[in-house]
Amino acid sequence: MKFAPLMTTALLLLAANSAFAETTLRIGIQDDPDVLDPHRSRTYSGRLVYTALCDKLVDVRPDLTYVPQLATAWNWSEDGKTLTMTLREGVTFHDGETFDAAAVKFNLDRARTLPDSLRKSELASVESIEVIDAKTVAIKVKQPDATLISQLSDRAGMMLAPKASATEVGSKPVCSGPYKFVQRVQQDRIVLERFDNYWNKQAYHFDKVIFLPIPDTSVRLANLRSGDLDIIERVAPTDVKTAKADSHVQVFSTPGLGYMQLMYNTSNGDKANNPLGKDKRVRKAFELAIDRDAINQVVFEGLYAPSAQPFPKNSPYYDKNLPIPPRDVEASKKLLAEAGVKTPVNVELKVANNPIAQQVGQIIQAMTEEAGFKVNLIATEYATLLNEQQAGNFQIGMSAWSGRPDPDGDIHQFVTCKGGQNDGHFCDPKLDELLNKARTVNDQAQRQSLYFEALRLLAEDVPTSYLYFDPRIIAMRSNLTGFVPNPDGLIRLNDVAFK
């Protein structure tokens, strides 16, 4: 009998303890982010962290339309040169500073003028930012810019606390997102905790969110299966079967925005002086020898989306009438004969030195050999590959692009004459005209027809062969609910909770 009160107390204590138990969400990410300053950072893993840490002016939905976040409404002036945004009220930064129009001006100016800002090109069209009143800001652009809203839905639209950001940002970012920064141990963890004054705090259910960089995909999955992690991102296609077979794990796969392309060197230096660089028929023949679906089945277990254009299927700018050219070895041979080149045509294909890229390269090598190409496959370490492509030291370069919600970011810089990423130096003034115009048009139907026309020109000249879109595969413990996958692959934690 003596034990009864003691037991009751113990039970009560236990109950109280579990009621107040801190909920921690552990997310395994593929690599350690770089500097945590939205205006200067470049890594995808950094964007994963920002999704919980820093709010943006607008957010993007799974169907690639834009919804309010820190801006509740926006509209363009008649001449398309002023974007007026109404800002959310009652928002504070993690350090207590109030979010207002002046903070927006501070951030956009910082992103535009900081010497090492990587957001400059994204905000290149912005001429000035005017504070109309505390809750209204007007962004003036040099010429109409249809891509601006999309830019503001990513790092260029993230808001840092002006006072705290006057000095150091990278090591201790102060934003206004649902979770605030606590600690970072390089290559080990980034710890965030719930921000109690968040404007939408009822939608967020964890006390702590910890990001743990784990580079090896199978180890990441093992951690999830053992319960040491709750969510993992970038699951390898080859691991999907194992993950799905585990009853404690659920898998979300959604078509992503990022694509893989083969860029041909058409006029960047001496390396362009070869049949492939000089004759579009030879490029066309090369493309016709490739079976995109076979690559998908062999390397990616059929989980990727083969494609022949730079826009994903769920984009309004995806051209349904532009088919993926099926593999046709005979047609390929015929084109080579027409071009009058001596077979086998020797070409150099540079790929990144990771196993997946090399495997894709080998398949392309085998497929094109049947049509009369002799591909010399060169696997190069990634940083070196970038350098060589830019310097023109390549014939075909296989490189990935992470994709943008707005079509402009997926095409303009790669194929326009002066495009920053146009390593092959392909140049067609007519294409430039179309793509430059598409940047400035806000009307979707009108924009669509411009892009469709551009895609047709690209299919004709083949400065680049698009291969496939990679899906964003996220796996999590089955006791989590409420997650909605997004093509950008970012993990939005609103309404996500433990069952």
Add this chain to the structure above:
Amino acid sequence: MLTFILRRLLSAIPTLILVSLFVFTLQKLLPGDPVQAMAGEERDPAVMEYLREKYRLNDPVPLQYVHWVGNVLQGDFGTSLRTEQPVTTLLASKLPVTIELAVLALIIALVIGIPTGVISAVRKGTATDYAANVFALSGISIPHFWLGIVLIMIFAVKLQWLPASGFVPLGEDVGQNLKTLILPAFVLGAGLSGVLMRHTRSAMLEVLRADYVRTARAKGLFPRTVILKHALRNALMPIVTLTTLLFGELLGGAVLTEQVFSIPGFGKMIVDAVFNRDYAVVQGVVLCVAIGFLLLNLLADVLYRLINPRLRTA
């Protein structure tokens, strides 16, 4: 002894200078541009130029070297190009992790390697000897990343006894810390124990054939005393050298093991740094490891003198 140590420390200085020169020039020869790695997908030329100026990458290489050495002498190893953290801070946070992992792995290697080496030498040609050899050979030849993933599958996923990966600092929770380190330490230790076993065995075999061992046996000493006191102590000399070398190697970072188990030590840091052409970090780590190696060599020499009295008068 003290003058000996001082003399050795002084002679280490030219070695360090050479090492620093090597590292500095070698990584400048690497293709790829740190600024391009930093500027990311966007590759804005203005930003790249600014970063080049900021990190003095436009200066001639000798000038860059002098500048770096000058800062290092003042205790400033520079700033990581990638994360903008001071390299000194990074080194200070990784070094204890790497040392702890190295010590644990070495303990496991010694505990397994030396006894099995002794036993297999004493019982040469028997089934025990063959079994020990098979064990040693597997230890040496099984790839670390494979063994690591298999152990994770068994102990973390199936049995759920240990965490699959990650790291908890010693100061935070000793039990958890050991739990996170036991598997990686075992993976590393198992490989090294094979090496140690093979060396102990051959050193022991040689010593066991020596005249003084026969004399000791003839005197009627217990076999145990002969083996442990007379033979092993003399056989230990090459093992000490090997152990310090192995320890030095472990300090350089167990690249694959750290990667598989997500242990935030030197190995993981240096791989990331090399791929991102984060020069300052690479230089800092290599210099740190070189200093570690030199100190360990010194330690080996001191230990020699302790084990072998004949060297003390030399």
